[in-house]
Amino acid sequence: MGVITKTVRAGLLATVCGVSLLAVSAPGAYATGMPQLDFANPLVTGQVMWGAIIFFVFYLVLSKAMLPGVARVLHDRSQRITGDLEVARSAKQDADKAVAELQQARKDAMAEAQAHLQKVLDEEHRAADQQMQEINARLASEIADAEKNVAAEKARALSALKEIAADTTQALVQRLTGVVPDAQLVARNVESASAHRSII
Amino acid sequence: MAGGSSINVLEQFELHPVLGGLGEALRFSQSPLYMIAAVCLVLAFLYFGMRPAAVVPGRLQAAAEVCYEFIHNMAVDTIGPEGAAFFPFIFTLFFFILAGNYIGLLPFSFTFTSHIAVTFAMAFMVFLLTVVVSLKVQGLRFFAHFMPDGASPFLAPLLIPIEILSFLSRPVSLSIRLFANMVAGHVMFDIFASFVIMLAGFGVVGDVFAIGPIAINVALMALELLVGVLQAYVFAILTCIYLREAVAH
DSSP, rough: HHHHHHHHHHHHHHHHHHHHHHHTTTTOOOSSSSSGGTTTTTHHHHHHHHHHHHHHHHHHHHHHHHHHHHHHHHHHHHHHHHHHHHHHHHHHHHHHHHHHHHHHHHHHHHHHHHHHHHHHHHHHHHHHHHHHHHHHHHHHHHHHHHHHHHHHHHHHHHHHHHHHHHHHHHHHHHHHHHHHHHHHHHHHHHHHHHHHOOOO | OTTSSSTTGGGGGOOBBTTTTOOOOOOOTTHHHHHHHHHHHHHHHHHHHHHHOOSSSHHHHHHHHHHHHHHHHHHHHHHHHTHHHHHHHHHHHHHHHHHHHHHHHTTTTTOOOGGGHHHHHHHHHHHHHHHHHHHHHGGGGGGGGOOOOOOGGGGHHHHHHHHHHHHTTTTHHHHHHHHHHHHHHHHHHHHHHHHHHHHHHHHHHHHHHTEEEEEHHHHHHHHHHHHHHHHHHHHHHHHHHHHHHOOOO
């Protein structure tokens, strides 16, 4: 590239000199109607010399100062756009990762909560069952106690019944006969009667 | 421009020394003056356009960047990767011609691209550059291009002179195309403008009919705006094509 640029500059310089010489030495034989072909006029050939100088200066200013400036601005812009795109892309990746993490965390939390809930429910079930069993056991023992009491009361009542029956029989017999019966005999008869009637 | 009854349409191309004797001694006519004006215009456009150097360009900066990228793409697409080295030259050439063509469209101004001496000097410069680059890049193989590949050796005596002639005629066609276009456009402007003056001599009827040539000149201005940029483009793209041949291995 550098070689070519140098070649361009050398070529331009050579042309500036060459064309100027050519133009200065051109014959003025075409003096016709057109002022452009009046090469005898020094102003016609002079504009070639001046044009070459102006063109060369124009080329130098453009290639040294103006065009590199434009190139720098364009390069900076493309650089900046690429950088910004890169930043945006990485930000998007971060955001995607954060979203994925969030979803994972939510899923984990849900699973944990589910497990916790299950555990609590199980415990409650177990506690309730135990309580129910305790209550049942207590009730059962209470029922058994009560039944025992009832049986005892009943037995007591029944044993008292025989005495009452014997007393009543004694009293009845006394009233009816006016004789006080033998207590032993009455008790024996009541005993056998109650056994007959199968009253416990 | 129009002098009395005889109107000389070529008078607009005459050169006059500026600054009197000094201009005459230095051969400095209005033509180099307009060249300087054109160059300053382009440089000012680029300078003020690119001065903000903003990441998001304003209108003027966007225009300057479009100009840069247009020529840069043209140079690189046409010439190839080596085109980047020639880009400043193509840019200079294109905008020198374009600014010259457009400045010449202003009333009372002068078109330096309407002078064959100027256009031929530029075309000859391009020609010399292509020859120098060709010899530098290709060495003596450059001369092999005058014999087309695959052609019968018996045709060589016919083909080689034709190829050499067509090669040598490049600067001629390049310079005459631009020169003739600019001269023709400005002569047409002058002719139709002179019709208006001639019609003005016929009283009221002439005044009414003079609208015709004026309208034509307005249309011609649009055409010349197109021709101005087109000729600059043609000159630049042909330079690129010649340079592509020069750098081709």
